[in-house]
Amino acid sequence: MTDLLTVENLEVRYGSAVAVQRVALVVPQRGTVGLLGANGAGKSTVLKAIAGLVPKSAGRVLLEGRDVSAQDARQLVRAGIVYVPEGREIVPNLSVDENLVLGGFHLDGPTRRRRRDMVLGIFTEIADRAGSPAWRLSGGEQQMLAIGRALMAGPRLLLLDEPSLGLAPLLVRRVFEKLAVVRGETGLAMILVEQNFRLTVRVADTVHFMRGGRMLGRRDAADLRHPAAMEEAIAAYLGAGEAVT
Numbered sequence: 001m002t003d004l005l006t007v008e009n010l011e012v013r014y015g016s017a018v019a020v021q022r023v024a025l026v027v028p029q030r031g032t033v034g035l036l037g038a039n040g041a042g043k044s045t046v047l048k049a050i051a052g053l054v055p056k057s058a059g060r061v062l063l064e065g066r067d068v069s070a071q072d073a074r075q076l077v078r079a080g081i082v083y084v085p086e087g088r089e090i091v092p093n094l095s096v097d098e099n100l101v102l103g104g105f106h107l108d109g110p111t112r113r114r115r116r117d118m119v120l121g122i123f124t125e126i127a128d129r130a131g132s133p134a135w136r137l138s139g140g141e142q143q144m145l146a147i148g149r150a151l152m153a154g155p156r157l158l159l160l161d162e163p164s165l166g167l168a169p170l171l172v173r174r175v176f177e178k179l180a181v182v183r184g185e186t187g188l189a190m191i192l193v194e195q196n197f198r199l200t201v202r203v204a205d206t207v208h209f210m211r212g213g214r215m216l217g218r219r220d221a222a223d224l225r226h227p228a229a230m231e232e233a234i235a236a237y238l239g240a241g242e243a244v245t
């Protein structure tokens with residue numbers, strides 16, 4: 001089966017500064033790929049470049065073998081690539097429902113209503129708050145809304161930028177339990193950018209490590225679930241000072 005996403009030789013510059021270079025990765029159909037690295041390693045930039053939110057100065061992005069490198073962010077959403085930003089960026093003064101509608105802006109009414117029912121059926125915590133302004137939701141509920149809004153677009157590939165940021169461990173677990181349900185129901189693939197090592201190796205199939213804008217290595221997540229392997233990977237890829245969370 002053709003891989004869902006292939007990134008080849010990606011380079012992104014901000015002005016004259018090279019943020020990421022020679023990045024390559026593959027997301028199989030229904031796969032979850034983790035991207036780990038310290039602050040400033042270039043993880044968010046990789047996601048944004050795949051989503052068409054920052055320009056690529058070199059490289060290609062293929063969706064099921066089709067070159068989508070030149071498509072803009074809106075076209076890529078329609079093609080099934082949807083980015084969930086770090087910090088969530090939901091619209092606080094709009095209701096939960098209105099935020100969801102924003103995620104399905106390009107859909108016809110019946111499809112939008114069907115997707116909304118599907119999203120609220122999964123994220124039951126926010127279902128009975130549909131009319132409330134989004135700012136009233138807790139951090140975990142806001143993360144669910146942000147993911148729910150992304151699911152409104154019917155993505156084939158969800159790009160999750162540090163979904164655990166600022167959330168208590170229990171809430172992180174709840175968000176990921178919900179994502180597992182979504183994956184089971186929709187066959188969605190994901191790239192998960194994280195600084196949380198344990199979470200990433202638990203959820204992902206493969207893990208890539210980044211430092212200084214480059215890929216350092218790739219490992220099967222299952223091989224990193226034992227404490228000794230975890231320690232070895234942290235020393236090899238993330239540096240001795242990296243906290244294991």
Ligand code: ATP
Nearest residue numbers: 014019037038039040041042043044045046086195
């Ligand atoms: P974090 O976990 O802190 O989000 P990251 O691994 O996602 O880090 P990026 O946000 O991709 O890293 O940043 C990679 C590099 O690009 C950093 O040196 C950062 O300072 C720089 N950078 C990111 N966004 C911009 C921007 N809009 N303009 C200029 N430089 C930027």
